[in-house]
Amino acid sequence: EVKLVESGGGLVQPGRSLKLSxxxxxxxxxxxxxxxxxxxxxKGLEWIGEINQDSSTINYxxxxxxxxxxxRDNAQNTLYLQMSKLGSEDTAIYYCxxxxxxxxxxxxxxxxxxxxxxxxx
Amino acid sequence: xxxxxxxxxxLSASLGETxxxxxxxxxxxxxxxxxxxxxxxxxxxxxxxxxxxxxxxVPSRFSGSGSGTQYSLKINSLQSEDVASYFCQQxxxxxxxxxxxxxxxxx
Numbered sequence: 333e334v335k336l337v338e339s340g341g342g343l344v345q346p347g348r349s350l351k352l353s354x355x356x357x358x359x360x361x362x363x364x365x366x367x368x369x370x371x372x373x374x375k376g377l378e379w380i381g382e383i384n385q386d387s388s389t390i391n392y393x394x395x396x397x398x399x400x401x402x403x404r405d406n407a408q409n410t411l412y413l414q415m416s417k418l419g420s421e422d423t424a425i426y427y428c429x430x431x432x433x434x435x436x437x438x439x440x441x442x443x444x445x446x447x448x449x450x451x452x453x
Numbered sequence: 454x455x456x457x458x459x460x461x462x463x464l465s466a467s468l469g470e471t472x473x474x475x476x477x478x479x480x481x482x483x484x485x486x487x488x489x490x491x492x493x494x495x496x497x498x499x500x501x502x503x504x505x506x507x508x509x510x511v512p513s514r515f516s517g518s519g520s521g522t523q524y525s526l527k528i529n530s531l532q533s534e535d536v537a538s539y540f541c542q543q544x545x546x547x548x549x550x551x552x553x554x555x556x557x558x559x560x
Contacts, residue, residue, distance in 0.1 A: 369497075377489075377497065377540055379549040393548040427496055437503060439487040439544055443496040 334358045334442040336428050341447030346419055354411040354428030354444055362386075362406040365431040365438055368413050370424040371446075378424075380413070382431060382438075418451045425449075455479050455543050459552030465560045472528045474555045476541035481521050485545030488517055488526045491554075492537045500539075501526060533559065 340352040354366070367382035381392035383402045390402050399422075401414040411428050425446040432441035456479040466472045476486065484504040489497040499508045501517035504524055514529040528535055536559055541552040 376553045377542070377551040379542075379551065391547055432502070434503065437485050437544055439499065439502045439542070440489075440497075441499050441502070441508065443498065446496050 334430060336430065336442060336444035338426060338428050338444045338447035341426065341449045343450045343452060344418055345453050346451055348418055349414070349416040350418060350449060352413040352415070352426055352428075352447060352449070354413075356409045356411065356430070359430070361404075361409040365433065366404060366411045367429050367431055367440060368400075368402060368411075369427045369429060369440065369443075370422075371427070372421075372424045375424075380426075383411070415449070418449075420451050423449060423451045454548055455482060455546055455550050457541055457543055457550050457552040459541055459555055461555060462553065463556045463558070465558045466531050467560045468531055468533065470531045472531055472535075472557065474526045474528075474539050474541075474557075476519075476524045476526075476552050478522045478524070478543055478545075482543045482545035484520060485543055486517075486519070486524050487542045487544065488515075489540045489542065490535075490537045491540065497540065528557075531559075 335357045337355045344350045365384050368380040370378050381402050383390045403412045425448050427446045428444045429440035430442040431438040458477045460475050486504045488501040491497040500511050500515050505517045516527045539555045
């Protein structure tokens, strides 16, 4: 069974940094692209970015490229999201997801339960 | 960025009814489209990928269709467990973008 478990969320002050983790199990982690998506309270979904199997390719949504860094540790089956200069607009549930793919396309086939990040003083 | 316009924003339907949700892309996305279901308090779950392929374990009452800029999700014979929000997502071009969602309720 594919399982993704996010952790590291919580209350953080504006301007500070926070690092989220996503522990993967039930599949061969180093065979898949992985990604992050967030959802502000009561709002829609926002794609943050994705990372390929060996970390050689990382894609971000342009508005977050200078604030967020995606990385992974294949030995630990863990995906990370480093967030810096956090503002109230970053308050959201953060989901990690495994991408499945065919030819040139990839989509989020499996999602974690999410971790809530609240940015407030 | 490719804009995804989803309609309607909300929908009320009866058990057993057939429901259709639409998604329009601001440019041709060549079937690079997925549909997700999100139940209250839960994470999104994949229903459809590549516009019309059913994800493993998803009931056959869900189907996707469309091409070019126009796509739709159809739910046949609506069940109570289908009450949820539904989102489309394009993955044809970066940055990937989502529709604003459709909230489906029972009448």
